[in-house]
Amino acid sequence: MAEQRSDKPEVTPFQGPAGGWGSVRSLAEIMPRERVSPEAVRELGRQNKPEGFACVSCAWPKPADHHPFEFCEEGAKATAWELTTLRTTPEFFAEHTLTELRGWRDYDLEQHGRLTHPLRYDAATDRYVACSWDEAFAEIGATLRPLDPKSVVFYSSGRTSLEASYMYGLMARMYGNQNLPDSSNMCHESTSVGLKAAIGVPVGTTRLEDFEKCDAILFFGQNVGSNAPRMLHDLRDCRKRGVEIVTFNPLKERGLERFTDPQNPFEMATLRETAISTQYHQVKAGGDIAAMMGIAKFLVEWDDAAIAKGTTRVLDHDFITDHTSSFEPFLAAVRAAEWSAIELESGLSKYELEQSAAIYAKAKAVLAIYGMGLTQHVKGVENVRMLVNLLLMRGNIGKPGAGPTPVRGHSNVQGQRTVGITEKTELVPVEKLEAQYGFTAPREKGLDTVETCRGVIDGSVTAVVALGGNFLRAVPETAAMEEAWPRLGLSVQIATKLNRNHLFPGKVTYLLPCLGRIEQDVQASGPQVVTVEDSTSCIHGSRGKATPASPHLLSEPAIVGALAKQILPANPHVDWDAWVADYGTIRDAIEETYPLVFPDFNKRLFTPGGFWKGNKASERIWMTPSKKAEFLVPSGLSATGFQDAPGRYRLMTLRSNDQFNTTIYGYHDRFRGVKGTRDVLFMHRSDIAEAGLKDGQIVALESDAGDGIVRRQEGLIVTPYDIPRGCLGAYYPECNLLMPVEHHAEESHVPAAKSVPVRIAA
Template sequence: MSTLKDSDLHGKQGEHDAPGGGWQSVAATEKHFLRERVPWHGNRLMLKINQPDGGFECPSCAWPNPKDPGPAEFCENGAKAVAWEATAARTTPEFFSKHTVTELREWSDHDLEKQGRLTHPMRYNAETDKYDPVDWETALRDIGQQLNTFDPWKVELYTSGRTSNEAAFLWQLFGRMYGMTNFPDCSNMCHETTTVALPQSIGVGKATTTLEDFEHADAIFIFGQNAGTNSPRMMGHLHEAKKRGAAIITFNPLRERALVKFANPQTPRDMATNHGETISSQYHQVRIGGDIAAIQGMCKLILEADDRARENGDKPVIDHEFIEMHTDGFEAFADHCRSLSWERIERYSGLPKESLQQAANAWMASERVICCWGMGITQHIHGGDNVHQILNLLLMGGHIGRRGAGACPVRGHSNVQGDRTVGIFHRSGEKFLSKMDEVFGINCSREHGHDVSLCCEAILRDEVDAFIGMGGNFFRAIADQKRVAEHVPNLKLTVQISTKLNRSHLIHGQSAYILPALARTERDEQAGVVQKVSIEDGMCNVQGSVGQLEPASKHLKSEIAIVCDMARATLAPNPKVDWAWLCEDYARIRDRIEATQPETFPDYNRRLEEEGVFHLYIPARDRIWNTESGRAHFLFPGNVLAEDESKPNDPHFQLLTTRGHDQFNTTVYSYDDRYRDIYGTRSVLMMNPKDIEAHGFEAGNIVELSSVNEDGIERKVSGFRIIAYDMPENCLGAYYPETNDLIPIGNRDQQSGTIAGKSVPVNIRLMNTEEVEEATGRLATA
């Protein structure tokens, strides 16, 4: 067996290795514009991105814009997203006439979307197994007629985070008037855990920070978030914080390049040297699923230091005044942390006491602490408990409602938070529903509908008649993808409202439509007037967005127009809802949003026009706790370490699924992952080198992964090449969505329903030569 050399180890970042960002980032941006054949107008377009005065909001991540944005307020991956939708390529009816759906299913996700922008409405023809062009009137009439034959509770309306506030509001209005509350939402697959757990702790499900807080923080803790790939503009703020002396403490199983060192492409000094700034003061490679143990270990050390300080008459380490005035549950939590043994903490976190002491020291040395987290925290069976422990860490120091401190969940898609704010929720509260009834003269159902997991389970039971997707790539993004896809042909109707061809168009019902929509970069004219939509970012700022480009085809409709036309084709007339009138002027929609949520959106249109951007009120920033007790809560699971899904010494490995650097959600821009030194393939399995040797494998071996679960269903994917990676033992990493088939739909956070995609128990089997040849060139899910 060969011995691994240092040069074989991926993810090991040395002092002289290239940083994240820098000239490589600039070169990658230009490469993508050239590849999509938009070099000139693409670069001009980028000068309008994230600009409050007549610009458009980035269609990629939800990181907020500064108060005074610079002329180039974008990042590498935002530029990729813009180039991807501004591409010169077109997926025309001629393309569909040449390819059957069966043939297209063998194509990769990258190659499907690479065909370019959809240009015409298309309808599936079962006789030819192809999509044929259809006019809008016929398509919408048929969809409406079919919807009127179904039980509304057997219809699912999905929403992608790309959808604007205005379109999302009308989408849920349509669903409620139709007679159900089945609103599966992309947030159900990522930060739903945050949205559920945060209110339990502090009474609000959103960030308590603003960008200005990053300018004053003494320490920034980052848990399970790879900002360099998923929110690259965040790196600029971390870069500046580190330069002025803030400590940045990272907890992540994978050693991610940009969080080690980053060269800001908008900083002349960094670009001149391409050396960059060391970002993480400390980098702790916690075991997959070991976050609760790590955070409670820090809390134990902080409490012990506070006990000593009080015994010696020194200044307390924790903020007792804040705890006494604003919280409950502290003593029980403190007793729990004190009772934990270091043997258990180290075993379950995968970190030595000395490392956690270093992190605790950084917390104790700081007057202002921000905690950031991503899906490495939320996508676990105990995801909500993970979030609660982060909040406990903040509450101990009074780090909520203080400048330079707070909770910062780093959201994914650009308007995933805004969609929820305006009503995309399968279990909305009475206050919102009663206002909907009042404003629109309807009677909204109070029954809870389906989120993503419940939708998938209903499809598996053949209890869904129709699925309509507002954006996204639902049938590729979900867990248990292959099992669910096998039942989709039993649906009577599937409709996908999309900008580009993707796999969900090929997993269809008996009747199927593709409805092409305008992209956010494109000019949206209604009644001869260019329209503005609005977006809420991950820190609760609402900003307008005006498309700049000519539409990719004259046959495209805006998402708002599609919703309005579909509603008119489906619903009986309502004197209080004139869909055509609403579609003519999007300001009218914002007036209706304000009417249903006057406290959230006071003077919506005026503020959007006069201020350009405004911040939604977050009570916790003023230390107002909208909980039943009126106080913030210390919450913790008493026995989670004993039941943790990443128990050491189990015979299986723990797999985390992750994005590549040239990827946004299910959109794959290329087969390269520059930050991890992986090129030309996505069928890789990242593995600790000690595990490779201990289990008799070699780097380069091709293996099959099978999930370990209790439901007796076989789930496996094959054809993955082992690469040595700098990560904890017994932990694995592989790309999403190629490994989604390994995740049982039932493996999810029990309160939020978020799938546990960051802690998947699996076994590995070496494939023989014949199996490898058979798997070559095949999709992992085929």
């Protein structure tokens, strides 16, 4: 029980590497805490393997040539979390009101175990009570049918399979809206918007084999050790063959510093480590545009010098001429950028940026890996576009070992978009759906996450159906959202475990427990298989074999099919029951809708390494209006969207080593040395002294958004940390309450959680 919250938290610098014995000890602690059965331990051997199941946490690719144990510390925690033998039964709710449970912490709610029965909220007793599935579906249908479809939201989590996602998106459109916000709205929508505008596709262009062909990697704003640890094997292999890895990240994250492979007996026995980053630059939060502009400025200066000397050019002018547009305005902006402004905004010296540029200039094939450290800013789309600018300058898109490599979080968040979970009409073949299913699809844009939050707060959203996730906890403006949620006419939550969103009922509320992906899903035609898409656009089959947590659980496709029959008129072109009976028929329908993406879908489910859906930009076919890749002139050097001022800090919300998104596995952020608490505020020592604070002092943070609304987070422990001056770090989702709904990325509406303006209140 060493991971539990403590009244005497410890903050002690961690000296070890990522991986290694620390990972082994972490797994040894979580397994008994979740009281996993021998069956669950056996399931780990099937994780991310052909004919096995796709991990329910991150979306890093599943290699064809897999390791003996193809799971990481975080993936094993996710499996233990899902296959726990702990249970949250109707008897639990008979003992606890929702008012009481709102005083519990996130960890304690989910740690109580898997939900076992469908539940209805009883306002008279302030409790959930068991109900039948028929009762639940009937009342949900009766409540939804009379509503204005435009006032209803269908949210989905990135863990949902391609099959359930396709059904869910079709159901929403047949009901009459495209209000389909999902996890992408909260993290990588800036990627979808930025890459689509720049290179014509909304996803990265690289695949796992490109790691074997690159000779340099630029790494921006992604904590690989906690968020996608299996990538460490690929980074380690790159370093072993001499690949330079240049990292830009505000915090020194251990996975980007050094790694010991837990599957390598020699490394484990000798405590041998692999240094990951060859250069590590602690850019200020929101300073990435400036850093990239500095690199670009060196490339241009060196190219000018090469012209004067008649030596080999630094920029790939043939590629720029043949494949790009708008280079001249960008070039002018690079020449005009002042070094003083670049250094100020990036927090890096001209010398540091020169060292980075030198690596990039000599490399022939460069991967640009990034995460939410780029996307979750007001200028997040410009961050992505600036990264593309760098790649285009040297032709590093559309050749082996090169290209943008966004790292997705949820295991199928990219795949959901592929099969229609989007609020944007232009991303869905609506005419094809209309011909296929004989209905008129909505054309107006639906609500994304930010717009859904606005609608819940102002009352224009009257009902929310959530297919997984913890929406109310994951979004910004926590206090206002929790106050407004009970005004909803209907709240339907499809989940595996209890979370905080479930404690804020609407006027009619149902909590519907579903099977997990690792559990055996048996329908009328027999055991079923589902599919997911990874970060590199490869599709994988996933076969659950574990014993379900309860005989009363339904699968996600079964729940969606039952809801669709309740809220939609009968349609001879859609047989929801047949789809639920045999998921292969859903895949046939997906193939009919997307024939170029899913040819022979059912025949390729368990292709080792997955089957690739293709990517035009990787072939240097640019699906942009100009038919070329587009350079962009950024609007400024800062991505924060606000001005620095005395007493104002840039807050980054962070994930712990002991969590996955809103799911908290424990209270031990091993890599940052925090144990027994999540109530910490990471600060630079000089900022602590300048503010008149002390190590260990308890302070509050207040929003400095300038909108007159009081947002305050109490009880944070001042903790000295290696972090850029003027920047703060604190944990997500606890600090979401400091972020206004309107503090989001321009164009993409991603909440700007990596640079929130705040002040410290002692």
